[in-house]
Amino acid sequence: MSEQTVRLDIFKTYKLYVGGKFPRSESGRVYEVQDPKGQWLANAPLGTRKDTRDAVLAARAAVKGWSGTTAYNRGQVLYRVAEMLQGRREQFVAEVAAAEGLGAKKAATLVDAAIDRWVWYAGWTDKVAQVAGGANPVAGPFFNLSTPEPTGVVGVVAPQAGHGFSLLGLVSVVAPAIATGNTVVVALAERAPLPALSLGEVLATSDVPGGVVNLISGRTADIAPTLASHQDVNALDLAGAIDRDGPGAAAALEASAADTLKRVVRPAADPSAEDWTAAPGTRRLLSFLETKTVWHPMGI
Amino acid sequence: MAKTNKKTEAEQPVQPAKASGLFEYAPAPESPAAAGEIATSYGHFIGGRFVDSSGSEALKTVNPATEQVLAEFAQGTEEDVDRAVQAARKAFADWSSLPGSERAKYLFRIARIVQERSRELAVLESIDNGKPIRETRDVDLPLVAAHFFYYAGWADKLDFAGFGPNPRPLGVAAQVIPWNFPLLMLAWKVAPALATGNTVVLKPAETTPLTALRFAEICRQAGLPDGVVNIVTGDGRTGAALTAHPDVNKVAFTGSTPVGRSIAKQLAGTRKKLSLELGGKAANIVFDDAPLDQAVEGIVNGIFFNQGHVCCAGSRLLVQESVQDELLDALKRRMGTLRVGDPLDKNTDIGAINSAAQLARITELAAAGEQEGAERWAPECELPGAGYWFRPTLFTGVSQAHRIAREEIFGPVLSVLTFRTPAEAVEKANNTPYGLSAGIWTEKGSRILWMANRLRAGVVWANTFNKFDPTSPFGGYKESGYGREGGRHGLEPYLNVEALDV
């Protein structure tokens, strides 16, 4: 009889992703993440307002470099994310299946779609300026050009519902924002943050500069209002904001964002009906852009 | 109040500027009669007809150059607003289903009638607003007509505008506009809204309702279907009732940042689409290799155009230290030739401040500038006895922390700051919650592009300033608002792009 024993799996300690590093929450606290059937999956860090503030600082610091890099380079970086995700496909299939309560086949389709979504946006980085900008034929001797520029730091309330929300939904809101040169701080889906936290590991190994994407798990009601009221956040994507009263509710977040006139993308009328596998179009890509118009006389 | 302000202004120490004595221009006034008949009182324009208000409160609009009452007009009530929104809603189905080519024809008609009646409208605008006839005649009115002409052409080409196939209008647009360019701001709002198939309820500012009401007549002349354009007059209460109305689908506001903020709050949690064009505190940056004479003109145009009542005014002059003395000497000399006075005189450069309240605000901020230690200078010039006036004023020795360097004055007051390097200029220029416009003056092309790339502002004028065109998108970064007016970009705020798929 051999002395073989059953090998114990190594559990993963999930951590936040802030400024390119993987800190534990400054609170030192975690919360239990369960699958839709109530089965314990892991402990996730309970990100706090202070973690969120640190993440905004990191995101702000990253704006100059990331928006200043060439669109071609951003495209390569986003493509690299797809490559890295492809390499860890099986891990994400398992995590998405657990997070959304899906079978492996369906989960695999969603992970593949998430990979392809990175590829879609990787190709957009050096094309969006030509689609969203252009020369304006003004009635005078002036060269006049409008170009889109990134808005800056975008606070994202990650999707918390809808088919494919946990990874594909997240990618569908994060990738368009960073494709154009913004940096993001994401309040992750409160009940299903694990695929997203793992995505941080992919980003960290994909040449995405630290601070461009910052992922905070925890209570949406803590994190989202902090983002909405933060004066150094320029825009909000409320994709996953809950549609009821309370501190994390879309209306309250939008009202708070109005104090500094943040650009706000409202959640879908029925977020739980959102199908994240649908073609993404350009709406989110164009939502976090500012149009800058430059005039110059033409003379000799 | 106005009298007190005038006195304060007159007591300010001013250094004499050399005024020409030999060649004095005789008065060259445009005839006030050219403005056409101004009624003694006005109601609202709802459903294609002028109607009385449901309330009894009336406001007065005065000629700011004389303080004479021009007309009374209705303070729009919630009920008035509701009637107007209902009229717009009723008109929406037919208007939005009209072929784009037919909608276009109405807008072309409006553009042509505006051109035909431009002298009348220019004079009326000058009388109601206080701005010089030279500007209403040469800037406002040509741009109004051009804006309608431009957007008319879009009405049947929306499928090709890059917003996906068959883009849909939103419905009823509530539009609230300011007093600084009354008819031009109306055009910026109404033209794209109608071209995209929306119907509108527009509220002009309470100090300048007359050209909007005259525009209602133009809509009738053009045969515009009833209810497509509705005009409800009144003050901020009317505006709040309009933007809050549950049956509007779109809100467009141009005005101050505080009001814009409150509207954004009001609309939170609704499905109304919002575009805001708000305040600014633009830096006009002059390098030592600038074309100096043209830079001086650009600075003057940047801050004294329209009495400085311009959201994108170049109110902060950032001048490179090495050229500061030379530039300021030239600027003062030039300011000495500005002709302040009767807005209807064709030779007037600077007209009247729009209202007593605005004059009080300018006066207060200018006083704060002095209290905070900045040095005040204004050329000597005679100001008329009646009316609201403020000399073109320059503050030197201003630091970033001064109120006059941070707050929007919305008057003919320029704050001068200095810088040493391009990086410092960018840092100072961007150091404001606003981000509407900026100016750069240098003959070095690569530096212009370097600067333009870094300035956080929606419009960057390089070696020019305060240029506008219907094809050119206009709008702000940060707390200067969101959405663009003008150009293809100006269609988007009036289209349903929720399912946007290029």
Add this chain to the structure above:
Amino acid sequence: MSTLAANAPGATGGGLADVAASEATLRRFLHGLPGVDQVGLESRAATLGTRSIKTTAKAFAIDLAISMIDLTTLEGADTVGKVRSLCAKGLSPDPSDRTAPQVAAICVYPDMVATAKDALRGSGIQVASVATAFPSGRAGMPVKLADTAEAVAAGADEIDMVIDRGAFLSGRYLEVFEEIRAVKEACRRPDGSAAHLKVIFETGELQTYDNVRRASWLTMIAGADFIKTSTGKVAVNATPPVTLLMLEAVRDFRAATGTQVGVKPAGGIRTTKDAMKYLVMVNETLGDDWLSPHWFRFGASSLLNDLLMQRQKLRTGRYSGPDYVTVD
């Protein structure tokens, strides 16, 4: 002009002497002048062109404009008779109204100077002569200087020389500078006085406003009494923007050196409305100090009759016609 301010020692103009020490210093100076933005300059000139000059202001400006005219005939077909007739017109522009002022000068070719001088004797009207192989300037220095000396000897009060545009455009600034100095020298009379020197740029050939600004400074440093736009013999002559630019140059030159220089737009100014625009530019750019025939001239021929017709209209209230002014 920070360079200038640093160089200017006061009101003497001596600070600019070193500028022409060599081709290199002159080039460095001229290319260090602030650039001119074409669109901005033209826009400013156009805005000034919208001034509305009415009633008393118009009457003043019309008479001022008449008194500033260099009434000109520069034709191959010029004869003694033609020049005499022009002088008579200059002396008494409107035979029906003796209150009309006389013009500033009669401008002719060198061989007509004596005729004009004779016809204008005692009137105070100056005789101006073009010189230096006008209008092209394409002749050797000896010819140009002889041309000038002949006109001065014949009694010319003013010499309108042309610069060598070829030399200027190929960057030989010092050559242009020295030529002006030499012509200035040739303007001297035996009694020690000198004819006033007007220097024509032919701005239509200089093409860019930057060139016009450089030519203005080069010429003023070389000692010109007047800077003048054009010969009237090329496609593009005086325009409001080019004149405005030259007004700015004389303004800045006086500020830097204390020396006041006059400006003369020439060619293409035909109507009262045009003349008003120029006077408005002078008024709002330079002010009273230049609002006199000593400091501002119009090089023109047909302008005078239009001014006279407008003058009659102001006086009588009726519109005049070409049959009511004299053709000379």
